[in-house]
Amino acid sequence: MQATSQTFNIAVVGQNNRLQYEALLFAASLRHSSPQFGGKLFVATPNPGPRWKQDPRIQDEEVLKALKQLGAEILPFDSHVFGESYPYGNKIEALMALPEDEPFVFFDTDTLITGEITSVPFDFDRPSASLKVEGTWPKPTLYGPGFDGIWRALYARFGLDFESSLDTDQPHDHWRRYLYFNAGYFFYKCPRKFGERFLDYARTIRDENIPELTGQSLDPWLDQAALPLVIHSFGGGRDVLPSGFLDGSVSCHYRLFPLLYARESDQVIDVLETVVAPNKVKKVLKQYEPLKKMVLQGKGAKVRALFDRDQLPRREQAIRNTIKSKGLWLR
Known part of the structure; x- marks a missing residue:
């Protein structure tokens, strides 16, 4: 491109x-x-x-x-x-x-x-x-305000227009609306x-x-x-960047190596293993135990074999549990 x-x-x-x-x-x-x-x-x-x-x-x-x-x-x-x-x-x-x-x-x-x-x-x-x-925050409590009340209060505190931030295609009090x-x-x-x-x-x-x-x-x-x-x-929002670039073909926020091997594309694996290969990089990165074991000693390939990338569990915790059950979890 x-x-x-x-x-x-x-x-x-x-x-x-x-x-x-x-x-x-x-x-x-x-x-x-x-x-x-x-x-x-x-x-x-x-x-x-x-x-x-x-x-x-x-x-x-x-x-x-x-x-x-x-x-x-x-x-x-x-x-x-x-x-x-x-x-x-x-x-x-x-x-x-x-x-x-x-x-x-x-x-x-x-x-x-x-x-x-x-x-x-x-x-x-x-x-x-x-x-x-994912909808990690806030977590509305039983007797407290919902998503709408919590976010509305924050926008009001800083003098920001709340209504223009909403995705009105999403239902009221669904986390993706905010x-x-x-x-x-x-x-x-x-x-x-x-x-x-x-x-x-x-x-x-x-x-x-x-x-x-x-x-x-x-x-x-x-x-x-x-x-x-x-x-x-600052006038930004959710619609600024076309999808498919960052968190897509151009970048991967992998978080942990076992999760990377479990769910990312072959392209991501290829980039990872290619950039680690030169000796001037490898000799330094092998000091980092999770990378050493997952990438350089092949445990990542064993993790990868546990999953079908086209049919991954919907919940990350299920992926983690499968990896842990095989003694392959590192962080």
Whole structure:
């Protein structure tokens, strides 16, 4: 597919845990699958500070060397609000360190780039995010407000027009009627503006006593509760990006290697095994036990043989249970 001429940056989060290996795998997949990408790839790493018990920076010299060889730039940022208490907040606070007024796409680190990313028709003036999502939040309680009441209260708190966010083809109080995204990827024309508002909304939802949120869990759902409000506030929505590109032919948010082998396409498997093969990447990634066992030692092929991709169980838990029953679950 023809590449677009627009230039944008890509950011993922990396730190001194499994994310450093996922960041390296992401970088390798980007360079393999998208040779026309001309922007910068940032691996945003939190600085040590009072919100971290231990130094969260990537300290493995081999990982850092491999990332540099793949053209990734380490981008330090400070954790003022979240840190260790809510590591999902990394993706919010990291945005303030990205270059101002330069379009960006943020990806969760457990993502593979599987196609030419410059072929994606981004409209950076209108933000959006992943629609590969289930109705994970909110969970209306027996005596509390339903979806409508909860979301309406949040839109009202931030002075946003609620009615224009609705998918009126969906029934009242069905979760799909309300703007909701997976935060596995999102994009906009300016990371600072997006990040500042994201941080403001998330902190407000966490810290203020909003009556309609009584009984609602915000860990780990805080980022996904705030994200639709941020996107709507900047004029974005669910219809910005044509389907079939991200979470499709161009990217795969795999989350865990056993799930990847169980349900993703042959193309995704081919990209994964191809980008891991070069020795300069393999010698670093084999330090990560799940990848070593699943990809390099062949356990992934055993997982794959358990399932028919055309007839997968509808519930992820059933897939997990099947893998665990064969002693092949790793995370």
